[in-house]
Amino acid sequence: xxxxxxxxxxxxxxxxxxxxxxxxxxxxxxxxxxxxxxxxxxxxxxxxxxxxxxxxxxxxxxxxxxxxxxxxxxxxxxxxxxxxxxxxxxxxxxxxxxxxxxxxxxxxxxxxxxxxxxxxxxxxxxxxxxxxxxxxxxxxxxxxxxxxxxxxxxxxxxxxxxxxxxxxxxxxxxxxxxxxxxxxxxxxxxxxxxxxxxxxxxxxxxxxxxxxxxxxxxxxxxxxxxxxxxxxxxxxxxxxxxxxxxxxxxxxxxxxxxxxxxxxxxxxxxxxxxxxxxxxxxxxxxxxxxxxxxxxxxxxxxxxxxxxxxxxx
Amino acid sequence: xxxxxxxxxxxxxxxxxxxxxxxxxxxxxxxxxxxxxxxxxxxxxxxxxxxxxxxxxxxxxxxxxxxxxxxxxxxxxxxxxxxxxxxxxxxxxxxxxxxxxxxxxxxxxxxxxxxxxxxxxxxxxxxxxxxxxxxxxxxxxxxxxxxxxxxxxxxxxx
Numbered sequence: 001x002x003x004x005x006x007x008x009x010x011x012x013x014x015x016x017x018x019x020x021x022x023x024x025x026x027x028x029x030x031x032x033x034x035x036x037x038x039x040x041x042x043x044x045x046x047x048x049x050x051x052x053x054x055x056x057x058x059x060x061x062x063x064x065x066x067x068x069x070x071x072x073x074x075x076x077x078x079x080x081x082x083x084x085x086x087x088x089x090x091x092x093x094x095x096x097x098x099x100x101x102x103x104x105x106x107x108x109x110x111x112x113x114x115x116x117x118x119x120x121x122x123x124x125x126x127x128x129x130x131x132x133x134x135x136x137x138x139x140x141x142x143x144x145x146x147x148x149x150x151x152x153x154x155x156x157x158x159x160x161x162x163x164x165x166x167x168x169x170x171x172x173x174x175x176x177x178x179x180x181x182x183x184x185x186x187x188x189x190x191x192x193x194x195x196x197x198x199x200x201x202x203x204x205x206x207x208x209x210x211x212x213x214x215x216x217x218x219x220x221x222x223x224x225x226x227x228x229x230x231x232x233x234x235x236x237x238x239x240x241x242x243x244x245x246x247x248x249x250x251x252x253x254x255x256x257x258x259x260x261x262x263x264x265x266x267x268x269x270x271x272x273x274x275x276x277x278x279x280x281x282x283x284x285x286x287x288x289x290x291x292x293x294x295x296x297x298x299x300x301x302x303x304x305x306x307x308x309x310x311x312x313x
Numbered sequence: 314x315x316x317x318x319x320x321x322x323x324x325x326x327x328x329x330x331x332x333x334x335x336x337x338x339x340x341x342x343x344x345x346x347x348x349x350x351x352x353x354x355x356x357x358x359x360x361x362x363x364x365x366x367x368x369x370x371x372x373x374x375x376x377x378x379x380x381x382x383x384x385x386x387x388x389x390x391x392x393x394x395x396x397x398x399x400x401x402x403x404x405x406x407x408x409x410x411x412x413x414x415x416x417x418x419x420x421x422x423x424x425x426x427x428x429x430x431x432x433x434x435x436x437x438x439x440x441x442x443x444x445x446x447x448x449x450x451x452x453x454x455x456x457x458x459x460x461x462x463x464x465x466x467x468x469x470x471x
Contacts, residue, residue, distance in 0.1 A: 016364075016369075016399060016402055016403060017399075019368075019369050019399075020369060020395060020396065020399035023369050023372075023373045023391075023395040023399075024392060024395060024396060026373070026388075026391075027373070027376070027388040027389075027391040027392035027395060028388065028392060029388070030387045030388030030391065031386055031387065031388040031389060031392065031434065031438070033387075034386050034387040034388065035386050035438050040387050043387070044381065044387060047377070047381045048381060050381075051378070051381050051382055054330075054333065054334060054337070055337065055382075057334070058334055058337050058338055058339075062339070130339045131337045131339060131382075134383045134384070134385070135345040135346045135348065135446075136346070136442040136444050136446070136447055137383075137440075137442065139384060167384065168384050175384040182442075183440055203444070
């Protein structure tokens, strides 16, 4: 930098031209390296370390405010909240009892099919940082990074369903790609029928589409979509969203299905990062005798239902 | 002879840092899309007013900072910002004698070029952002240019 200053003759542009060509080539080189050869993970991580204090500085007033608000809540509010949480805990305990039994049953069934459950038991909890990344893309920054064991491609859930996946990892922070980003796609299964398809993001927060369903597919408003576990990014059986609108135009061959995400993409603060275990390449399981499914549609019916208790409405 | 006044580095770095902070402060959805590219404007200002203080290195590093903070392909904003800042530097002696509205018009041109290069790289790397609101950037940037000039001028002229 110092060298540039002393060498630059004022008002002459030959140096300027030379340097702009140099920097342009450098930038183009970076783009090609990053995009084509995926070689810049380390550099990106190093740069993210430099950016971390700044991000922390921006996020901390918001955290401070949340902390302050929390510490000045009145006794009554706390008491009411405590009572509510206790009631909720009881309810969840009750559900958990059933869950244990279901899990055991599920493990047994899976044992029969010689495949393993998709999720490790210890997810990592992360907070969304109050930092805006990009106005045009549905991304958020979280406060866990490579140092905490986050890796690119891990699935992220919130309390209500699938949130997205880890897109790039810094040392102490990571970028998440939310489900509704226009470049996001997730393999799903309609819980009621077992029909598998792919839900893609729309670029509109909290909205997905099912663009690959034929007009003859059995999908109605209110259907719950769960992850199908294909593609081995998202673990199997977690709620993705509910169908809010089905437009069937008989002239066209594909249905137009709108989905609202189960995860609260706009308001969730705490997220779970799940480490999906790679599945052992199991031999294709023999199909069980047909259960009266719609075998004529291009998407084959799933061979089994997910373990989570399905919420029909 | 030397028409580029020497400016100490401190205000340059400081203003760039403040601009970068403003670029990532969380804003509600609609306002977020209207957020001016502060760092880009700051880089243009220093390119025009004092190219020796930051120069293309500042433009390149600032672009890289935007790339990292947005998590896009490395070099995208660096390329767009370097090219347009070089253009601004090339024209700086003319831009400096422009009236403020005329300057804002020039900035509009620079920002539109900047945005177009980004649009092009976005498409070439496979993440096209076709949202119309991205083209608001040049208008907003040109609109707040007088404010940027007024603020930054205080930093080095007293």
